[in-house]
Amino acid sequence: MHQTTVNEKTMTWQVLYLFLLFLITTISGQIQYSAFEELKKGSVVGNIANTLNLDVIELSERKFHIVSRAKTQYFSVNLENGDLFVLERIDREMLCGTEQNCFLNVEAVIENPLHFYTFKIEILDINDNSPIFSKQxxxxxxxxxxxxxxxxxxxxxxxxxxxxxxxxxxxxxxxxxxxxxxxxxxxxxxxxxxxxxxxxxxxxxxxxxxxxxxxxxxxxxxxxxxxxxxxxxDANDNYPVFSQDTYQVNVHENVPDNFLVLWINATDEDEGSNAKITYSFYHVPVEAKLLFDIDSTSGKIRKTGKLDYELTKNYEITVEAKDGGGLVAHSKVLIQIIDANDNPPEIQIDSFLSIIPEDSLVETVIALINVLDLDSKENGEVVCEISKMLPFQLILLNNNYYKIVTRSSMDREITSHYEITIKATDKGSPPLSTNKTFELTISDVNDNTPIFEKDIYITFMAENNLPGTSIYRIHAVDHDLNENGHITYSIIDNNRLDIPVSSHVSINSVTGVVYALHSFDYEQVRHFQFQVKAEDNGSPPLSNNVTVRICIVDVNDNIPKILYPSLDSDRAALYEFIPHFSLKGYLVTKVIAVDDDTGHNAWLSYHLLQTSDSSLFTIGQHSGEIRISRDFQDGDASRQTLVVLVKDNGSPSFSSTVTINLVIADSFQVLPEINKQPIKLETTPNITFYLVIAIAMISILFILTVVSAVISKCKNSSPVFGTLNKASYPQFNVRCPSQLSNGTLPLSFPYDVCVAIDATQNEFTYLRPIHDVPTENLIDTDDCPSATDCVKENCSKNNIEQVSSFDF
The missing domain is CATH 2.60.40.60 (Cadherins)
Known part of the structure; x- marks a missing residue:
C-alpha cells in the first residue's frame, strides 16, 4: 500500500511538471513538449491542433503527418482530435545516456499549402534504474x-x-x-x-x-x-601507477580491425612478483566489449569490432592495473570516434503525384522529397539534382527538403511517361551518391481535334449500283486516348441540294464507311458533294469537317435514239426522193441519232445493215450521211430500201436500226409502190371508184411533200429533214476527274455536240472540247434551270444552230 501511494504521488508530480513546462513553452512561443520516459503507449503529450491554432478537421484534409527519420517512431498524432501521443516505449537512458538534457526532434508536414514544423520533445528522467556495480x-x-x-x-x-x-x-x-x-x-x-x-x-x-x-x-x-x-x-607496499590519470585518443570509424587504438602503461616500484603488472578492463560499456580488447601483458588496446560514428560518438573505459601482490590502480580511457564518409545520402519521397493531367499549370508540385545523410559536417552536406533534359525543376525548401515542380507545359501526345531520377551527392571525400527513380504518367485531356487523311475526298461510283453498296471509307485520326480519341462520323446535309444528301448516302458512325442508299443514274445525277463531320467523345467534344465529292461514272445502259428519220408509225411510209440525174456523191439523206450516255458510250457509228444494192449507196460512219456511191444506170431499180444500224461505242455495245425507203425518178409525179403486199380488191361494184379517190389523194400528198423538199433543198443546199429543222446533242460537262478513261478522249473534257445544218461546216462538232470555247461563253450547269437551257445558250454563243434539245 505504501508503494502504491508513493507511485501515485510521483505521477501527480510528473503531470503537474508537464503542465507547467507545456505552459511555459506555449507562452515563450516555441513548439516544445515534455514527456517522462516509460510512459504507457497512448499517453497524451500535447495537442498539435491547439499548438498550431488549427482546426482539427484541417489535420486530415491537409494531410498532416510526421516524417521523422528515426528508426523507431516514438510519437504519433491522432488526426481526429489533434493529440500527440506516445507510440512506443521511451527509454531515456537508451536514447541519451548520461546527458543532462535529452530531446527528440519530431518533424511534421502539412500540405495544401505546404508547411514544415519541428517539435522538440524533452524526455524527462524517472527513477527506473537501480545502481549497479560492474562486478558482483x-x-x-x-x-x-x-x-x-x-x-x-x-x-x-x-x-x-x-x-x-x-x-x-x-x-x-x-x-x-x-x-x-x-x-x-x-x-x-x-x-x-x-x-x-x-x-x-x-x-x-x-x-x-x-x-x-x-x-x-x-x-x-x-x-x-x-x-x-x-x-x-604480507607486505606489498607499492601500488601500480599509470602514466596518466586519463587517456584521450581519437579514432577514425573506418580504421581496420586489430588497429592499435592506445598503449597504456603503469609502473610499480616493488620488485619481483609484486612489480609484475596485469592490465584489464575494470568498467567497460557492454557495446564497447565487442569493439575493443586489451592485452593483459603489454597494455595495448586494439579495435576488434566495427565502429560506427552514427551509433556512438565516444566511449569511456576504466582500465585496471594489478601488480603481483594484488595491488591495483585505475585509469580512464576516453576514445573519441571521428566520422568518415561511409553513409550515402538517403532519399525519401514524402509526397508524390504519380499521375498529372497534360493541361497542368507550370510549377505544379509533383513530389516532396526528404534527403538525409547520417554523416557529419561536409560528409553530411548533400547536393541534389535531376536531369536538365526533363521538363521538371528541383527547388530547395530547406536543408533537407526539396520539391519537384513542372517547368513547362505537358503534352501527352509527345511524351506520356517520364522516369524522373533524383541524384543526391554528399561533399565527402570521396563523395557518395544515391539515385532515386520514380515514374510519372501524363493523363490525357481532350485537346486534339480529329484530323482527316485528306483535305477533300473524291471518289467514283458506277451507276446502276445495288442499294447498300459501300462507296468509300472516310478515316480521321484523333491522337487523344480512350473516349477523347473515339471518333463518331456523321453526314452534314448540303442545303443547296433540293433533295437531302441523307436520301442518297449514309455513313457508318463507327467505321466511317459511306453507303449508297439507292441505285444512281448518271443521266439524272452526275455528281454531288456533302460534308462529313468527325467528332470525338471528349467533354466538351471536338470536331472537324471534310468535303466528300462522289462522281457517278457513266455505264453504257442506253440504246441510241434515232431522231431522223422518225420511227413513229405514222411516218413509216415516208419516202426519200432522189432525182434520176443525181451524180456520184449526191447527199440522199442524213440519219440523226443521239445517246443518253456520255463519253465513249455516246460515240455513235452508222452502218448499212441491209440494202437493195450494196454498190449504190454509202453511209458516213461518223456523220450518218447517206450518199450515192456511183452514177445511176438504166437497170437500177427505182425503189431502194436501206436498213441503217446505229451503234454506240460502249461495252457491251447497244444499237438501233431504222428502215429508209428511197425513190429514184425523173420527177415528183412518179410514185413508187408503197406496199409490197398486193391489195385485195373487193368485188363490190364501187371498188374502182374508191381506188381512184385513194390514188388521187396520195398523189396530191406526195406532190406537196416533194415540192416542200425541193424548196427546202434549194434554200439550204442540204437534204430535206421534214419537220426537224433544228437538232443537237445535249452538252455534257463532267466535273469530276475520270479514272475510267483509256486516254483517247478523257472524260474530264466536256464536249459540244451541237449539229450544224450545213453539211459543208463540220457537220458534227461533238469532238470539239468545250475548253476551245472562250471561258466567258460557258454556262455553268448549276446556273441553268435544265440541261436544255445550257445547250441552247452555249450553242448560240458559238454560232452553232442546234437541231433539237433534250433534258436528261
Missing amino acids: KVDVHISESTLPGARFALGHAQDPDIGTSSIQNYELNEKEYFSLSDKNSIVGNKNLELVLEKTLDREKQSSFELILTAFDGGKPVKTGTVLINIVVL
Missing part, C-alpha cells in the same frame, strides 16, 4: 603492514538515471576496520576508496567480507550492492 565481487588484497589511513580503490556503481535519481550515497556494513572515502565531491559518480581504520593482523583474521551498498535519490530509493572480499597479505 571485488577482491582487495591488503598487506598487514599497511598503516591505518591507507586507501584502496573500489571503483563506483553506475546508475543511468540523472539528477536526484542517480547515485547519492554509499554505505559499508563494516565500520571497525574499514570506512569509505572519495576523491571528489561529484554526487552520483564517486570514485570510492576503502580506508583502513585500524592495523590489520593476519594472524587474528586473514580475510574480510564487506558489503558495499549504493543508494540513489529516487522515491522510492533504489540500491545496488557488491561483495568486497579483503585478503590480508
